[in-house]
Amino acid sequence: MQDKLTLMIPGPTPVPETVLRAIGRHPIGHRSGEFQAIVRRTTDQLKWLHQTNGDVLVITGSGTAAMEAGIINTLSRGDKVLCGDNGKFGERWVKVAQAFGLDVEVIKAEWGQPLDPDAFRTALEADSAKAIKAVILTHSETSTGVINDLKTISSHVKAHGTALTLADCVTSLGATDVPMDAWGIDVIASGSQKGYMMPPGLSFVAISDRAWQAYERSDLPKFYLDLGPYRKTAAKDSNPFTPSVNLYFGLEAALEMMQAEGLEAIFTRHARHRAAAQAAMKAIGMPLFAAEGYGSPAITAVAPDGIDAEQLRKAVKTKFDILLAGGQDHLKGKVFRIGHLGFVCDRDVITAVAAIEATLQSLGLHRGTMGSGVAAATAALA
Template sequence: MQDKLSLMIPGPTPVPERVLLAMARHPIGHRSAEFQAIVARTTEQLQWLHQTSNNVLVLAGSGTAAMEAGIINVLSKGDRVLCGDNGKFGERWVKVAQAYGLDVQVIKAEWGSPLNPEDFRIALEADSNKKIKAVIITHSETSTGVLNDLESINNHVKAHGEALIVVDAVTSLGACNVPIDQWALDVVCSGSQKGYMIPPGLSFVAMGERAWNAYKRSDLPKFYLDLGKYRKSAAENSNPFTPAINLYFALEASLEMMQKEGLEAIFARHERHRFATCAAMEAIGLSLYAASGSGSPAITAVAPKGIDAELIRKVVKNRFQILLAGGQDHLKGEVFRIGHLGFVCDRDILCAVAAIEAALMELGAAPNQMGAGVAAAAAALRSV
């Protein structure tokens, strides 16, 4: 059957029908009063989602554009930074920072394990001369399904007194609690194709006052990603460049849906789906890749033993029209990843679990009794 593919990956995520319909509107002038009214409304909605009264700036670009903007607007040539690296996107932070000539000290953890906040404390306390200007981390590591302890790491950054914290919240914003003002987070980056429930094409940078003070000193090259331009135009409900107009229509519609559901309900739904997915995989007899207690509410990485994970993905897609994510880099064939982020409901979880069980049976690799995963997922969804 055509046109039936269901996305169970960590991005792009499923898009609600009302959001798709909003995108189908004719474009309007991006300097018109009508568009300025949409910018004003979405600015307030974005502040609600980010739990901040500070700026949330909208760029036309992927989450990586927000990450790059987050670095180049608050740092200067040769600045020393700590980069957390425990997966593909932690590695990307290191590469972006090195591309701009920053003095990068990497804080590593094995893929599948969370970053150790103590490693950051030790490095920051040893910096008596306050040479470290930023700590850069990924909150939810998409490649491994690990949620890093942002709050604890941020506490050590604040104790340092000089360093900023720059956060990739691409798969955590809209899936779990990221209280920017309460935690005094300095720079938080995210992307539209994740918890926002709209297609790829927009990215977001939330900046606090400490970050804007650093912006005044920053000398790294920037033009399109110069957030000062975005801040100035945002004050007039506009954009310094041509914005993605129809994605703004989608953004407004999706944020209205999120506000109607409420932040606490959104976070609880994602946690319920994480719990049910993990329970199902363990009942089937499949190992979870993320270390115990560190699983992300956005995605669960599964490490099947004795069978190529790509074969499971292939059968699930071809037979049941459900797309799971594969392993990245050295994890290709070793893990598959189940996205439960954004516009995902209990039915989607049950269908994905059933498809995985059926695929394992078809491949002659079902370790436990057929139906054990669905039963575990149903029980978990009922109990949480």
């Protein structure tokens, strides 16, 4: 059946009809008073979502643009940074930092394992010269379904006194608690196609006062991603360049929906869906890839022993028009990932689990009792 695709991937995520209708409005002038009013309202909403009194700036670009902006606006060539790497996106930030001439010390963990906060603490405490200028890490590592302990790592950075915390919260913001001011995070990057329940195209950079002080010293090249002009124009409810006007319409609608639900309810919903997905996969004998206790609330990675994960994923797509995410790099064919991020409800999770079970049955690969996954998911949701 055409036009029935269900997205159960970590992005893009499903978009509510309310948001789609808002995006479908006729554009307005981006220098008009009407648009400035939208910028003003969404700025306040973004501060609410980030739990910050600081600046939250909007860039027409991807989450990678937001993360690169955070790096190039707070650091200078040759600065020493610690970069956490336990997945595809941790690897990406290492490459970005190296591309801009930073002195990168990598703190690694195996894919599927969380970053060790004590490794950061040890490195920071040994830095008596205060040479480390930033710690860069991914909160929810989308490639592996692992959530890192950002709160503890950020506390070690604060104790250092000089370094900044730059966090990729692309698949954690809007899915789990990330209180920027309370945790002392200096830069948070996120993207519209994740917990914001929107199509791709907008990215968001939240900046602390300490990060703005670092901005004054930064000498890395920047133009479109220079956050100074964004801050200056945001104070006037505007943007330094032509923004995606229609995505702003959607942003306001999405944030209104999120405010109506409330932060605690949003976080609880994502935690329930994580619990349901995990319980279901365990019930049908499908091992989880992320270390126990470190599963992301946005996505559950599954490592089906002895089963071609790509074959299973493609069969689910063909039979049920449900799109699951595959494994990346060396995990291709070994892992599939169930997204439960953003505009996802209990029905979506149960449907995805049932489709996986039915596909395993049709392929002769179901190793448990048929329906055990759905039963486990239902029990977890209850």
